Amino acid sequence: MQVEELLDQLDDMIEKGWSLPGKRRVVESQALRDIVDDIRLNMPNEIKQARGIVADRSEIITSAKREAEEIVKAAEERARAMIAKEEIVQRARESAHDMLAKTQARCTDMRRAAQDFVNDLMKRADDELTQNLTDLRKTRASLKQNIPTVQANASDAE
Numbered sequence: 794m795q796v797e798e799l800l801d802q803l804d805d806m807i808e809k810g811w812s813l814p815g816k817r818r819v820v821e822s823q824a825l826r827d828i829v830d831d832i833r834l835n836m837p838n839e840i841k842q843a844r845g846i847v848a849d850r851s852e853i854i855t856s857a858k859r860e861a862e863e864i865v866k867a868a869e870e871r872a873r874a875m876i877a878k879e880e881i882v883q884r885a886r887e888s889a890h891d892m893l894a895k896t897q898a899r900c901t902d903m904r905r906a907a908q909d910f911v912n913d914l915m916k917r918a919d920d921e922l923t924q925n926l927t928d929l930r931k932t933r934a935s936l937k938q939n940i941p942t943v944q945a946n947a948s949d950a951e
Contacts, residue, residue, distance in 0.1 A: 795835060795839070796832055796835050796836060796839045799828050799831050799832045799835065800832070802828055803825070803828045803829075803832075806820050806821070806824060806825060806828065807820060
């Protein structure tokens with residue numbers, strides 16, 4: 794029997810006992826002793842169960858605390874990793890922006906240098922062509938002046 798059932802029997806025995814003046818009762822002492830002995834015999838099992846429950850409860854609480862600490866640590870590590878990753882991404886963006894700005898500046902410089910080169914080349918070609926045209930005109934003018942002389946000489950030879 795369990796302790797509660799034995800305590801219920803003890804309560805019933807007191808209720809069935811003979812009433813005496815002054816709130817006293819007469820009960821069968823041997824039956825009372827048997828129930829108390831049974832309670833003592835069953836009490837250690839009940840206490841062991843209670844202690845086991847308390848130990849299990851303590852172990853569950855300790856395990857839950859340990860698991861909670863592990864979860865918190867994992868979350869903190871993940872947060873640190875995400876922050877580090879965000880910092881890396883931010884640095885990469887800044888680096889890409891710097892590279893793009895430098896590339897655009899270099900491209901502008903190269904365009905300007907190419908335009909200057911082409912402009913200089915065309916100016917020299919223009920100067921050369923102008924000089925050649927001037928020389929051509931001089932030669933043509935000189936030829937025009939020599940033609941009457943050549944014609945006169947040709948008439949004389951006839």
